[in-house]
Amino acid sequence: MEIVHYSVLKEEVCEYLKPDSPGQLLIDGTMGEGGHSEMFLTRFSDLKVIGLDADREIQQIAMKRLEPFGDRVGFRHTWFNEYFRDYPEEVKPDRVLLDLGISVFHYEKSGAGFSFSKDEKLDMRLNRDAGLSAEDIVNDFDEKELADLIYEYGEERLSRRIASAICRERVVNRITSSLQLAELIKKSVPQSYRYGRIHPATRSFQAIRIAVNSELERLDDVVKDALNVLKIGGRLGIITFHSLEDRAVKHFFRDMNKKCICPPELPRCKCGGAQIVNVLTRKPVIPTEEEVKLNAPSRSAKLRVVEKVADFSLRKNLI
Numbered sequence: 621m622e623i624v625h626y627s628v629l630k631e632e633v634c635e636y637l638k639p640d641s642p643g644q645l646l647i648d649g650t651m652g653e654g655g656h657s658e659m660f661l662t663r664f665s666d667l668k669v670i671g672l673d674a675d676r677e678i679q680q681i682a683m684k685r686l687e688p689f690g691d692r693v694g695f696r697h698t699w700f701n702e703y704f705r706d707y708p709e710e711v712k713p714d715r716v717l718l719d720l721g722i723s724v725f726h727y728e729k730s731g732a733g734f735s736f737s738k739d740e741k742l743d744m745r746l747n748r749d750a751g752l753s754a755e756d757i758v759n760d761f762d763e764k765e766l767a768d769l770i771y772e773y774g775e776e777r778l779s780r781r782i783a784s785a786i787c788r789e790r791v792v793n794r795i796t797s798s799l800q801l802a803e804l805i806k807k808s809v810p811q812s813y814r815y816g817r818i819h820p821a822t823r824s825f826q827a828i829r830i831a832v833n834s835e836l837e838r839l840d841d842v843v844k845d846a847l848n849v850l851k852i853g854g855r856l857g858i859i860t861f862h863s864l865e866d867r868a869v870k871h872f873f874r875d876m877n878k879k880c881i882c883p884p885e886l887p888r889c890k891c892g893g894a895q896i897v898n899v900l901t902r903k904p905v906i907p908t909e910e911e912v913k914l915n916a917p918s919r920s921a922k923l924r925v926v927e928k929v930a931d932f933s934l935r936k937n938l939i
């Protein structure tokens with residue numbers, strides 16, 4: 621079993637999400653190869669962890685890695701939003717961690733077309749049992765839909781040009797491999813863009829992956845449902861890797877932190893504001909220079925953490 625992913629912001633995650641009493645339950649909503657979970661299980665000997673992942677293959681790695689912890693750790697093959705929506709455990713969690721996106725494993729070892737530098741089948745589904753693959757999206761979406769998703773999810777200013785090149789290519793050859801897609805994107809952009817700081821297909825690949833796995837929709841749902849099932853006094857920590865995710869998390873946390881502003885003489889709250897969380901990270905926690913030097917993919921990580929202070933049902937507009 622070879623581990624290829626370095627967990628990001630490990631010490632910071634530990635500081636914010638460490639248990640504050642014995643026998644607590646942490647749900648690692650994005651267990652991946654199990655790096656964060658291993659850290660918690662090792663440092664806190666009576667903590668229990670349940671780890672979720674939509675990808676069966678990476679979950680097998682975590683299962684092997686965490687075998688020494690026996691029944692202190694459980695595994696669920698599921699999307700995190702579906703799990704928290706239909707929360708199946710008897711006990712509510714004290715801590716929830718979401719470390720969004722994909723793992724180095726996906727780029728390096730999954731063979732599922734996440735990397736623009738590998739010649740693999742263009743799939744990008746975390747759960748390969750169902751849903752549209754990247755191949756379906758690039759070959760079947762109409763040009764405007766493709767351009768819009770590359771613009772929106774990839775923040776790619778050359779989205780129209782790239783979508784048009786994809787549509788021209790697929791008339792001649794079905795686009796079936798990651799390298800084929802990367803090469804055609806590279807050819808479609810101006811020379812100056814071709815040899816920039818990042819590969820010219822980076823943003824488009826990110827956008828297609830986000831669309832394939834409905835990443836933003838799942839995030840919108842999970843923040844509400846995870847907060848809903850969390851115990852009062854429990855903590856939710858979310859690590860994001862791009863601005864769309866971070867914005868969504870920041871706004872949701874800020875909204876949940878709002879207090880009632882009704883005049884005290886009103887018998888009942890009319891403004892719908894009721895403080896559900898305490899935001900523990902006024903600014904997002906980011907990796908140190910040293911961490912970025914050791915692990916380049918950590919450079920865009922941002923951690924935000926809240927503590928739940930009241931029941932969700934106080935927010936009438938959300939139930």
Ligand SMILES: C[S@@+](CC[C@H](N)C(=O)[O-])C[C@H]1O[C@@H](n2cnc3c(N)ncnc32)[C@H](O)[C@@H]1O
Pocket residue numbers: 625626627628649650651652653654655656657672673674675678698699700701719720721722723746838
């Ligand atoms: C960044 S990796 C997690 C790395 C892990 N924290 C570690 O330290 O090893 C994210 C993992 O979450 C999974 N994942 C992403 N979105 C998911 C979702 N909506 N539901 C369940 N799993 C998801 C991915 O398959 C991937 O394995």
